[in-house]
Amino acid sequence: MQTHFDTIIIGGGPGGLAAAYSLAEQQSVLVVENDLWGGTCPNRGCDPKKMLYSAVEALDNQQALQTNGLVGTSAINWSELMAFKRSYTQQIPTGTLNGLQHAGIQTVTGTAHFSDTQTLQINGDTYTADHFIIATGQTPTLPTIEGHDLLQTSNEFLDLDRLPEKVAFIGGGYIAIELANIAVTAGAEVHIIQHNEHILRDFPKVLTHKLVTSLQEKGIHFHFDTDVTTITQTSNQLTLSNQANFKLTVDAAFAAMGRKPNIDQLALEKAGVTANQHGIQVNDHLMSSNPRVFAIGDVVDRVQPKLTPVAGFEGRYVANQLLAKKTAPITYPLIPHTVYASPQISQVGVSVATAQAAPNQYRINQQTVTNWYTFNRIQESDAMVITIFDNQTNQLVGAAAYTTIAEELINYFTNLIKHQTTATELTDTIYNYPSPASDLKYYY
Ligand SMILES: Cc1cc2nc3c(=O)[nH]c(=O)nc-3n(C[C@H](O)[C@H](O)[C@H](O)COP(=O)(O)OP(=O)(O)OC[C@H]3O[C@@H](n4cnc5c(N)ncnc54)[C@H](O)[C@@H]3O)c2cc1C
Numbered sequence: 001m002q003t004h005f006d007t008i009i010i011g012g013g014p015g016g017l018a019a020a021y022s023l024a025e026q027q028s029v030l031v032v033e034n035d036l037w038g039g040t041c042p043n044r045g046c047d048p049k050k051m052l053y054s055a056v057e058a059l060d061n062q063q064a065l066q067t068n069g070l071v072g073t074s075a076i077n078w079s080e081l082m083a084f085k086r087s088y089t090q091q092i093p094t095g096t097l098n099g100l101q102h103a104g105i106q107t108v109t110g111t112a113h114f115s116d117t118q119t120l121q122i123n124g125d126t127y128t129a130d131h132f133i134i135a136t137g138q139t140p141t142l143p144t145i146e147g148h149d150l151l152q153t154s155n156e157f158l159d160l161d162r163l164p165e166k167v168a169f170i171g172g173g174y175i176a177i178e179l180a181n182i183a184v185t186a187g188a189e190v191h192i193i194q195h196n197e198h199i200l201r202d203f204p205k206v207l208t209h210k211l212v213t214s215l216q217e218k219g220i221h222f223h224f225d226t227d228v229t230t231i232t233q234t235s236n237q238l239t240l241s242n243q244a245n246f247k248l249t250v251d252a253a254f255a256a257m258g259r260k261p262n263i264d265q266l267a268l269e270k271a272g273v274t275a276n277q278h279g280i281q282v283n284d285h286l287m288s289s290n291p292r293v294f295a296i297g298d299v300v301d302r303v304q305p306k307l308t309p310v311a312g313f314e315g316r317y318v319a320n321q322l323l324a325k326k327t328a329p330i331t332y333p334l335i336p337h338t339v340y341a342s343p344q345i346s347q348v349g350v351s352v353a354t355a356q357a358a359p360n361q362y363r364i365n366q367q368t369v370t371n372w373y374t375f376n377r378i379q380e381s382d383a384m385v386i387t388i389f390d391n392q393t394n395q396l397v398g399a400a401a402y403t404t405i406a407e408e409l410i411n412y413f414t415n416l417i418k419h420q421t422t423a424t425e426l427t428d429t430i431y432n433y434p435s436p437a438s439d440l441k442y443y444y
Pocket residue numbers: 010011012013014015016032033034035036037038039040041044045046047049110111112113135136137138154175262265266296297298299306307308309311
């Protein structure tokens with residue numbers, strides 16, 4: 001059994017896998033995974049969520065066209081939808097493992113922890129390496145309140161055999177909004193309990209307010225400025241309450257209050273790697289306080305959003321460093337992000353808040369586009385696109401969108417910003433018509 005490697009990667013998710021494949025042609029590589037090969041995104045994150053969204057979007061689109069040519073609405077059959085999701089997720093761990101082995105990458109299933117600065121213990125065996133890459137991701141945070149162990153998380157929601165009739169989500173971030181919208185569309189009574197007065201703190205308020213209205217119209221009950229302090233169980237139900245007279249009884253409740261780095265099992269102190277509650281601390285080369293050890297993806301303490309493409313980008317960056325193909329500090333490209341709901345909210349580049357705070361530097365073009373051909377054709381009830389231009393260069397520098405096609409629109413904007421497109425140049429390209437891209441010339 002080989003026990004020394006050029007690089008050992010802890011965590012077989014999008015970050016770890018990107019690093020492993022990039023290194024494998026020139027290095028001996030071992031990847032260690034203690035749960036589902038493939039990690040959060042394809043097993044219990046982005047991909048299964050969007051499998052469920054296939055039905056949510058179809059139903060939304062169908063409902064929008066009632067009285068405009070479509071007769072009757074369908075309904076979601078939860079167990080069939082879950083079987084559809086599982087047809088994708090069930091093949092992920094084995095497929096991932098086979099792919100790694102096929103590429104000549106060694107694998108071990110087990111929990112890794114350091115015993116000194118250059119040694120790992122896995123399943124009682126000792127492994128050493130020239131370098132280590134920690135890519136262990138995050139897990140859901142549970143509140144420290146009475147009855148917290150009665151809460152479930154996104155992990156369980158995305159694999160429910162049966163959708164409970166009445167559900168609550170604690171939190172108002174990505175996960176609460178995305179999963180609550182799946183649940184309400186599938187027929188559940190849904191409550192979102194948020195400890196302050198707004199959802200999705202990083203997105204423009206003008207768009208999140210619209211989303212709250214849209215989700216309320218779909219039937220979601222929002223409880224703002226509400227802290228749950230006690231959870232009790234009575235027969236098959238849970239009661240969530242606080243001392244300020246809040247009391248809600250549901251069939252299931254899900255914690256969606258953020259995620260915490262998977263570092264507890266790593267014995268980082270033995271490796272001389274420093275970390276805090278946000279994750280492993282790294283320098284601008286993603287190197288930890290131990291120069292042999294790098295960290296990538298969700299487990300890193302950094303300001304960039306914790307998303308799959310960011311983890312992959314960091315994995316390839318560290319691999320290139322170890323192969324001496326790149327020595328410069330990491331510089332991140334634009335990172336577009338989307339909340340998948342009904343409709344979606346996406347944004348990229350300079351934020352609306354930043355532009356509002358610097359009116360001399362930026363011009364904001366906020367357009368209600370509901371009546372534009374693209375959105376009228378699919379009967380969107382409310383759609384808005386915001387573009388932000390630099391006053392001096394007239395270049396597009398930021399964008400945000402509230403529409404069912406925001407996920408694709410934001411990719412166009414990302415490319416336009418990347419290529420420093422000016423407002424005038426937006427009119428220079430001929431796009432296929434009619435299509436969302438053919439509207440780009442009107443977003444100046
Ligand atoms: C519900 C949900 C929806 C999401 N939706 C999106 C989305 O739409 N778009 C998007 O870009 N991102 C989304 N994300 C975020 C995305 O899943 C993560 O950013 C991405 O998976 C991070 O990749 P990673 O490799 O850093 O970590 P992970 O994918 O979490 O992989 C880490 C792996 O390390 C393993 N591990 C942990 N500790 C050890 C140990 N000691 N030894 C061995 N192995 C260990 C874990 O089991 C895990 O498989 C979503 C996340 C969730 C939870």
